Amino acid sequence: MIVDSALYVCGRREPGRFDTAAAAAMQRPDAFSWTGLFEPTKAEFHQIRRHIDLHDLVVEDALNAHQRPKLEQYDDDLFVVLRTASYVEGDEVQFGELQIFVTKRAVLHVRHNSPSKLVGVRQALEQLPDRLACGPGSVLHAIVDHVVDDYEPVVDGLEKDVREVERAVFTRVGGANPVEQIYVLMRNVLTVQDALTPLLGPLHALATQPFEVIHEDLQEYFRDVHDHLAAVVQRVGTMHDLVTTILAANLTSVSVRQNEDMRKISAWVAIAAVPTMIAGIYGMNFSHMPELRSTWGYPFAILLMAAVCVSLYRKFRSSGWL
Numbered sequence: 368m369i370v371d372s373a374l375y376v377c378g379r380r381e382p383g384r385f386d387t388a389a390a391a392a393m394q395r396p397d398a399f400s401w402t403g404l405f406e407p408t409k410a411e412f413h414q415i416r417r418h419i420d421l422h423d424l425v426v427e428d429a430l431n432a433h434q435r436p437k438l439e440q441y442d443d444d445l446f447v448v449l450r451t452a453s454y455v456e457g458d459e460v461q462f463g464e465l466q467i468f469v470t471k472r473a474v475l476h477v478r479h480n481s482p483s484k485l486v487g488v489r490q491a492l493e494q495l496p497d498r499l500a501c502g503p504g505s506v507l508h509a510i511v512d513h514v515v516d517d518y519e520p521v522v523d524g525l526e527k528d529v530r531e532v533e534r535a536v537f538t539r540v541g542g543a544n545p546v547e548q549i550y551v552l553m554r555n556v557l558t559v560q561d562a563l564t565p566l567l568g569p570l571h572a573l574a575t576q577p578f579e580v581i582h583e584d585l586q587e588y589f590r591d592v593h594d595h596l597a598a599v600v601q602r603v604g605t606m607h608d609l610v611t612t613i614l615a616a617n618l619t620s621v622s623v624r625q626n627e628d629m630r631k632i633s634a635w636v637a638i639a640a641v642p643t644m645i646a647g648i649y650g651m652n653f654s655h656m657p658e659l660r661s662t663w664g665y666p667f668a669i670l671l672m673a674a675v676c677v678s679l680y681r682k683f684r685s686s687g688w689l
Contacts, residue, residue: 372402378500432479438569443579450562454524504581634683642672
């Protein structure tokens with residue numbers, strides 16, 4: 368559906384809602400339209416194409432989501448794809464997709480899924496008429512800046528999860544193994560990394576290369592967003608390395624615990640082997656065995672087994688096996 372559509376002249380919004388079929392209204396000097404769609408249909412795109420010359424590939428990408436972050440240029444027009452994200456309590460990250468088509472006279476953004484609603488972005492930008500006067504590029508900057516800012520709470524939430532998993536690994540209670548939690552966290556980190564890292568190239572191009580639809584005064588703003596994104600990507604990369612280290616530490620911890628258990632089992636088996644061996648020998652009931660008919664044979668055997676077992680126990684205890 369069409370969420371909102373407005374016409375801006377000299378940086379100020381014209382009253383009412385812009386009719387996406389009224390192409391004549393865009394012929395005014397310094398005028399451009401900004402239309403927002405949410406999971407549109409082909410019929411809605413047909414209506415939009417009456418005043419925006421959309422490339423067939425743009426329409427195809429907008430109708431079929433699941434595109435990677437990218438920047439494409441069609442003649443003088445730009446097509447940008449962004450991945451939006453929001454952190455949900457419970458170790459979950461929800462992702463969406465945002466596609467922006469920018470021409471000299473129009474901005475069209477298409478949103479898939481719920482994260483990163485742009486109503487607040489439009490309202491905030493309308494309070495900056497000088498920025499809006501720079502044309503459709505100002506809208507592109509505001510949207511990209513909003514999407515990158517929305518990754519901050521996502522990364523903060525993931526870092527909190529990393530600290531919790533780290534504590535669970537090194538202060539394990541009850542023998543529970545957090546390997547499943549580590550796997551879910553690793554998957555979320557990799558997904559965020561896949562959404563952010565490919566965006567560095569397009570933002571660097573917007574910040575350094577001249578584009579017909581981007582006012583030169585906006586490049587410094589795009590540089591600021593690029594720097595912000597680079598810092599977030601670095602945090603996610605560090606987090607990825609830390610989760611990998613935590614996974615390796617967890618495996619090492621499991622191996623150490625298994626070795627400790629095996630040493631304890633081996634020590635108790637060695638202690639139990641002594642009385643078993645003596646009892647086994649004297650339980651064979653041969654007629655001619657030493658001390659078989661001795662008065663002190665039984666107490667001697669019991670004392671011998673106890674003495675050897677106590678000696679082995681103290682030896683294993685002092686060596687750390689028990």
